[in-house]
Amino acid sequence: MRRYNFFFLFIVSLITIFISDSNGFAVxxxxxxxxxxxxxxxxxxxxxxxxxxxxxGLKGEQIQTDVESxxxxxxxxxxxxxELFREIGMPWISVKPTIMKLDQCNGFVYFIEILAYQxxxxxxxENVHFVITWSNEMIxxxxxxxxxxxxxxxQMDEFLNALLSVNPKNP
Numbered sequence: 001m002r003r004y005n006f007f008f009l010f011i012v013s014l015i016t017i018f019i020s021d022s023n024g025f026a027v028x029x030x031x032x033x034x035x036x037x038x039x040x041x042x043x044x045x046x047x048x049x050x051x052x053x054x055x056x057g058l059k060g061e062q063i064q065t066d067v068e069s070x071x072x073x074x075x076x077x078x079x080x081x082x083e084l085f086r087e088i089g090m091p092w093i094s095v096k097p098t099i100m101k102l103d104q105c106n107g108f109v110y111f112i113e114i115l116a117y118q119x120x121x122x123x124x125x126e127n128v129h130f131v132i133t134w135s136n137e138m139i140x141x142x143x144x145x146x147x148x149x150x151x152x153x154x155q156m157d158e159f160l161n162a163l164l165s166v167n168p169k170n171p
Contacts, residue, residue, distance in 0.1 A: 047094065
């Protein structure tokens with residue numbers, strides 16, 4: 001396990017060095033934004049944080065509530081699983097926080113992904129697949145797990161900016 005922790009920290013450090021000015025990267029451009037056109041509602045899935053992180057106070061339910069609140073405040077319907085299956089394209093957001101406690105200091109290293117999935121059909125063979133049509137990733141360290149929730153909220157703001165840029169709401 002210690003070897004895995006060292007390897008993970010090493011990889012995170014390398015990625016952070018190569019990203020220099022920013023610790024985040026995203027697929028948020030005119031093409032990815034166009035894929036969000038017509039989305040009126042979206043389902044939210046928060047991936048498992050793991051028992052160690054939850055014992056330290058960060059809960060998946062908190063993140064789920066934060067993300068859903070952001071969507072609702074922006075006027076985006078949060079779809080239940082049954083509603084998702086009736087929605088064209090079956091759009092859903094996956095929030096994937098990978099968080100590891102740093103044994104050497106009082107802190108955490110994180111890699112957080114916000115991924116927008118939709119059902120899409122390949123033209124050449126008409127196969128239907130779920131594909132990532134928009135993404136935002138953030139990597140870094142923090143001394144406090146409560147910062148993770150704020151980072152995810154900021155990433156959701158980026159997603160909402162993209163979504164609303166192609167689906168403006170009437171005042």
